[in-house]
Amino acid sequence: MPRIQLSPLNTTHASFIIELVNSPGWLEFIGERNVKSREDAEAYIRKIDSNPAIDYWIIELVTSGEPVGIVTLIQRDYLQSPDLGFALLPAFEKQGYAFEAVSLFLNDFFSVSANKEVHAIILEHNRSSIQLVQKLGFLFSEHIEVNGEQLSLYSKKLT
Template identity: 45%
Template sequence: MGAFSPIPIYMGIKVLRSQRLYVKDLNLQDAPFLLELLNTSGFIQFIGDRGVRTLQEAEDFIIKLRDNPAIHYRVVFLQSTNISIGIISLVQRDYLPHPDIGFAFLPSQSSMGYAYEAASLVLDDYFAQHKAPIFATTLEHNGRSISLLLRLGLTFERCIERDQQLLHLYKKDPWNH
């Protein structure tokens, strides 16, 4: 995994940094970006339609996420331009014993290694703080997500059914990090 440098550059909140990216906690200023991301065809197809269609709904969605201690969304942005390009999430799901890492990026920013770079930062940070496994779930036909999870060192555990969908469950242990 890539080395990370937490730097307090955003309102006193730890920000993870790589050579090309910053990763910071989601906040209300990210609403326009989140509105765009949630309505991309890939997000809707592989993650789900969140029904967020206006800037106000995006702000309300962010508040809902922030108020839920089981959910932690981080925004990924380019160091060179400060433009938001994706999100990495850690979600404690009721059917998993440890958090589930997820990711979504704007279509224009795919195939550039950003998802791997950002997810590596978040995994490094997670394992530095927790000596517990991390999980990931994805639809069985989401080949790009599966490839990224394998590249990040997660291994296939089993298939699970949630909300009438078959999901692939992946896991990474801290001692394999």
């Protein structure tokens, strides 16, 4: 029985987004988003929702509906295929939730998308995310520099 489900991001998730984007892992590996209030969070969510290049999905516990993380897909200008991202609240890390959520998301994505490749760009020192994408079958492609940051580019192709 699945432990998690994915649901689309909406403004009812504002409190959760404030907590997530200000968590230590988010700040270290993704960066400051200046989302400190409910109004900031709602504006952040509306900005995401209005951008057709961005898809955000909330990872929720099946038993309670509690949001515990996100899975994202972003078409970046400098990549030919979309970039997969994920983040969890600290209390839910290292329990297999990210693996379950990303696996579920990729199965759905590859079954309905004409695009048969997905990338993951990861800071070189983010060992946990690198291990997760490798476990999911992503292969290292190359090192790239984006806005002065050195990133590792991983790719997964549907075969």
